Amino acid sequence: QKEVEQDPGPLSVPEGAIVSLNCTYSNSAFQYFMWYRQYSRKGPELLMYTYSSGNKEDGRFTAQVDKSSKYISLFIRDSQPSDSATYLCAMSYGGATNKLIFGTGTLLAVQP
Amino acid sequence: ETGVTQTPRHLVMGMTNKKSLKCEQHLGHNAMYWYKQSAKKPLELMFVYNFKEQTENNSVPSRFSPECPNSSHLFLHLHTLQPEDSALYLCASSQEGGGSGTGELFFGEGSRLTVL
Numbered sequence: 001q002k003e004v005e006q007d008p009g010p011l012s013v014p015e016g017a018i019v020s021l022n023c024t025y026s027n028s029a030f031q032y033f034m035w036y037r038q039y040s041r042k043g044p045e046l047l048m049y050t051y052s053s054g055n056k057e058d059g060r061f062t063a064q065v066d067k068s069s070k071y072i073s074l075f076i077r078d079s080q081p082s083d084s085a086t087y088l089c090a091m092s093y094g095g096a097t098n099k100l101i102f103g104t105g106t107l108l109a110v111q112p
Numbered sequence: 113e114t115g116v117t118q119t120p121r122h123l124v125m126g127m128t129n130k131k132s133l134k135c136e137q138h139l140g141h142n143a144m145y146w147y148k149q150s151a152k153k154p155l156e157l158m159f160v161y162n163f164k165e166q167t168e169n170n171s172v173p174s175r176f177s178p179e180c181p182n183s184s185h186l187f188l189h190l191h192t193l194q195p196e197d198s199a200l201y202l203c204a205s206s207q208e209g210g211g212s213g214t215g216e217l218f219f220g221e222g223s224r225l226t227v228l
Binding site for chain 1: 116152153154155157202204216217218219220221222
């Protein structure tokens with residue numbers, strides 16, 4: 001069983017839709033949960049970061065962590081064509097950044 | 113130059129060639145990383161350097177040889193590669209020592225490697 005599972009997509013939605021991206025994980029020791037966004041031909045960039053359970057909101061983006069279910073989500077409201085990218089979830093045990101475990105990434109296409 | 117820069121952006125090499133990938137970070141960070149990104153697979157951590165010292169080698173084959181001459185530069189020397197080594201190689205940097213584990217890695221745009 002993979003430590004982190006993520007549906008690779010692709011996911012295609014119309015502009016303005018609410019997008020839900022998800023990851024599940026198997027190791028309950030993970031403490032830090034992140035979402036990276038990767039545009040085509042670019043490196044990933046940190047989008048959202050959450051410690052332990054709960055929600056975090058930043059503009060149109062909301063990150064949710066449910067540690068009891070080992071499930072994390074990223075919601076994008078009022079999606080825009082500029083949101084088209086690959087979204088990678090990542091998580092760590094804490095303390096050392098270099099222990100990030102990534103999902104495969106979900107390719108999102110927002111159609112104008 | 114800002115952020116993390118990688119050269120070359122694209123590289124095609126034969127199985128008997130020797131080439132190197134270069135990474136430079138302009139962020140004043142003290143840790144640098146090499147990741148491999150293949151289609152439909154998670155990012156694979158290859159090597160980690162903290163303060164120029166290698167702290168992690170995730171069972172990477174010896175045909176990949178990293179070098180970190182200082183905290184701003186990182187190289188990945190390649191020799192006698194296999195076609196399955198074709199992938200996007202990403203360099204990243206971070207500031208370690210805070211212990212917060214925030215996970216903010218700053219990535220370069222990657223070097224797309226094709227092994228014929």
